[in-house]
Amino acid sequence: MLKIAVLSGKGGTGKTTISASLASVIPGSAYVDCDVEEPNGFLFLNPELDSNDQVLVKVPQIDEELCNGCGACVRICQFNALALVRGKVLLFPELCHHCGACSLVCEPKAITEIDRSIGTISWSSNSSFYQGRLNVGEPAGIPIIKRLKQESDKRFDLKAAILDCSPGASCAVVNSLEGCDYALIVTEPTPFGLHDLKIAADLVSEMKIPAGVIINKSGDRDDMIDDFCKSQNLPVLMRVPYSRKIAEQYARGILPVQENEEMAMQLTEVYHKIREEVRP
Numbered sequence: 001m002l003k004i005a006v007l008s009g010k011g012g013t014g015k016t017t018i019s020a021s022l023a024s025v026i027p028g029s030a031y032v033d034c035d036v037e038e039p040n041g042f043l044f045l046n047p048e049l050d051s052n053d054q055v056l057v058k059v060p061q062i063d064e065e066l067c068n069g070c071g072a073c074v075r076i077c078q079f080n081a082l083a084l085v086r087g088k089v090l091l092f093p094e095l096c097h098h099c100g101a102c103s104l105v106c107e108p109k110a111i112t113e114i115d116r117s118i119g120t121i122s123w124s125s126n127s128s129f130y131q132g133r134l135n136v137g138e139p140a141g142i143p144i145i146k147r148l149k150q151e152s153d154k155r156f157d158l159k160a161a162i163l164d165c166s167p168g169a170s171c172a173v174v175n176s177l178e179g180c181d182y183a184l185i186v187t188e189p190t191p192f193g194l195h196d197l198k199i200a201a202d203l204v205s206e207m208k209i210p211a212g213v214i215i216n217k218s219g220d221r222d223d224m225i226d227d228f229c230k231s232q233n234l235p236v237l238m239r240v241p242y243s244r245k246i247a248e249q250y251a252r253g254i255l256p257v258q259e260n261e262e263m264a265m266q267l268t269e270v271y272h273k274i275r276e277e278v279r280p
Helices: 015-025 072-076 101-105 142-153 171-177 191-206 223-232 244-251 261-278
Strands: 002-007 029-033 051-062 082-085 088-091 111-124 129-134 160-164 182-187 211-218 236-241
Touching: 002 015, 002 171, 002 261, 015 029, 015 160, 015 182, 015 211, 015 261, 029 142, 051 088, 051 142, 072 082, 072 101, 101 111, 111 142, 129 142, 142 171, 171 191, 182 191, 182 261, 191 211, 191 223, 211 223, 211 261, 223 236, 236 261
Parallel strands: 002 160, 002 182, 029 129, 029 160, 182 211, 211 236
Antiparallel strands: 051 111, 082 088, 111 129
16 A cells, blocks of 8 residues: 655645545545644545544553652653642643653552543545544644554555645654655745745655655745755646635635546646656
8 A cells, every 4th residue: 555645844735635635536545634633634525434433542540559759750751741749749641641651660659551532533434534633632642643544554455545644844744654655745835835845855854755746826936946846856746726716615625626627637647656656
């Protein structure tokens, strides 16, 4: 299965539009929404989500009878999820990053780990759609992204998986990129778009993942993006024109490939170019 990650250095570049469109034009592909803080691919693909599961992580539970108030667990925690107050250890589970260090350093064995739900994953067996949703107030959705990738990897009949990453270059994006065959960076011809394109390009270069660029809202300012891509040997695989019609379709939850045959053909060609580069 060919795994293509679609990412952008910033939000609002059209990343979800491209990734959902790409999944819709590739037969036998799956769409995996790794933007677990704000999943919105379902607005365009309208899946029937017939399966779901809680994502559980381990958090500490403190036995006050065994705890001697030494504070070792508090000192080892890098995320301030534990505090020592008047000889008692207080837990702030929303800050816990589930590393397990506190239980390792607790000499009186007063800390055990229990399951705690941080969100859910849902999927549609009919349309090969996967999405995760992080509970409000949780600090990190990486365990949800890992579960999403595990579930989609079980589909051995798929030709491709399109991973819609969250915007930016955070740990969540890094986790989404891990194990992918290709990174498709969506950008726009603005100073902000160029700045964040550089960040995304540096990230995929550091991870040694082959990459290409799609310029959304393309127009007479493309030169700034083209010059950077040439300097980095990044191919520009497609240009989506600045279009009021596309924006209106997006507002109605309609993918441009549903009413634009030319764009559907261009995205299909992008997929074949990626496949030829990754698996010649």
